[in-house]
Amino acid sequence: MQQIKLIKRPSGTPTNEDFEFAEAPIGEPAEGEVLIRTNYISVDPYLRGRMNNVKSYVPPFELDSVITSAVIGQVIESKSTHFEKNDVVTGGLGWQEYSVVQESEVRKIDTNLAPASAYLSVLGMTGLTAYFGLLDIADPKEGETVVVSGAAGAVGSVVGQIAKIKGAHVVGIAGSDEKIEYLKNELGFDAAINYKTEEIETALAKACPNGIDVYYENVGGEIGDAVLPLLNKFARIPVCGAISAYNNKEADIGLRVQSYLIKSSALMQGFTVGDYASRFKEGSEALAGWLQAGEIQYEETITEGFENTIDAFLDLFQGANVGKAIVKVSDI
Numbered sequence: 360m361q362q363i364k365l366i367k368r369p370s371g372t373p374t375n376e377d378f379e380f381a382e383a384p385i386g387e388p389a390e391g392e393v394l395i396r397t398n399y400i401s402v403d404p405y406l407r408g409r410m411n412n413v414k415s416y417v418p419p420f421e422l423d424s425v426i427t428s429a430v431i432g433q434v435i436e437s438k439s440t441h442f443e444k445n446d447v448v449t450g451g452l453g454w455q456e457y458s459v460v461q462e463s464e465v466r467k468i469d470t471n472l473a474p475a476s477a478y479l480s481v482l483g484m485t486g487l488t489a490y491f492g493l494l495d496i497a498d499p500k501e502g503e504t505v506v507v508s509g510a511a512g513a514v515g516s517v518v519g520q521i522a523k524i525k526g527a528h529v530v531g532i533a534g535s536d537e538k539i540e541y542l543k544n545e546l547g548f549d550a551a552i553n554y555k556t557e558e559i560e561t562a563l564a565k566a567c568p569n570g571i572d573v574y575y576e577n578v579g580g581e582i583g584d585a586v587l588p589l590l591n592k593f594a595r596i597p598v599c600g601a602i603s604a605y606n607n608k609e610a611d612i613g614l615r616v617q618s619y620l621i622k623s624s625a626l627m628q629g630f631t632v633g634d635y636a637s638r639f640k641e642g643s644e645a646l647a648g649w650l651q652a653g654e655i656q657y658e659e660t661i662t663e664g665f666e667n668t669i670d671a672f673l674d675l676f677q678g679a680n681v682g683k684a685i686v687k688v689s690d691i
């Protein structure tokens with residue numbers, strides 16, 4: 360079987376040369392283990408951070424080791440009393456076509472509730488990130504203005520829809536006209552701004568006539584700078600990510616924030632979705648309820664073929680995805 364290893368720490372934007380396809384035997388499950396065929400692999404911006412040799416909330420990938428991320432797979436052989444052949448499971452597994460894992464490393468998912476891939480998107484880590492970052496840190500109220508960057512991505516698209524459910528005026532910022540149309544016409548955002556073609560300060564001022572109460576920060580850099588002058592008193596800023604800086608070689612000078620935070624008495628709080636691990640059940644149930652009631656929609660950009668996994672990851676930094684970026688490796 361094929362697997363993908365990190366063989367070089369990327370300098371700046373990662374390239375194909377930083378990765379290697381390798382052959383490995385499939386392996387046999389021992390007592391308490393299962394053999395899983397990989398169906399879907401999640402490619403995520405945060406994986407870029409794990410390719411650097413720096414201490415963070417998740418340890419860096421080892422060089423010459425298989426990359427890992429959230430994966431959906433099907434049990435094809437079980438030596439565990441918890442799993443049967445054909446069970447569909449998820450866990451943090453390797454970028455490889457098959458995995459032999461301990462029963463404790465995976466959990467079953469209910470594919471009657473939603474298609475399996477949804478457990479990598481709206482019902483998975485990115486949906487939970489949207490849910491907790493928005494509701495726990497920002498707690499948007501009816502009539503408030505919520506701005507979200509990376510708005511057509513996996514996290515941002517769910518943030519905007521939950522904010523709409525809460526009765527907010529929702530403005531998304533994204534990088535193509537197709538995404539802008541999607542946000543306004545499909546997801547019901549009140550306004551959406553293409554940061555690549557529009558003058559962002561002017562467009563934001565127009566889209567947010569009552570100022571900004573919540574800024575859900577996914578991208579960092581200049582977009583954040585444009586939002587800050589419009590913050591209302593007691594604004595809240597969940598700092599979820601800063602993808603615009605992930606490939607910078609020098610440390611980013613960061614957001615020029617202090618004076619704006621002081622002027623607006625705003626709260627800016629960083630978080631990782633793992634902070635809410637004890638409440639994932641609550642988040643999953645709420646998201647599944649909205650999904651079933653048709654109150655939230657989700658989009659996935661599915662790249663076919665294990666051989667295209669690296670390209671799907673690199674495409675995140677070009678904005679090629681609408682909604683969650685996922686690689687389909689095999690049929691369930």
Ligand code: NDP
Pocket residue numbers: 403404405484485488509510511512513514515532533534535538577578598599600601602603604630631632633675676677678679680681682683684
């Ligand atoms: P997305 O699905 O949003 O994919 C990444 C998107 O980022 C691209 O489609 C692109 O959209 C946008 N982008 C890429 N480069 C830039 C740039 N230079 N400036 C502005 N936008 C850019 O990814 P996720 O939803 O998975 O993640 C969104 C953010 O949330 C990331 O920063 C990620 O690291 C963070 N995150 C944090 C978590 C936490 O626990 N704190 C958990 C999960 C994600 P466009 O066309 O609009 O440019």
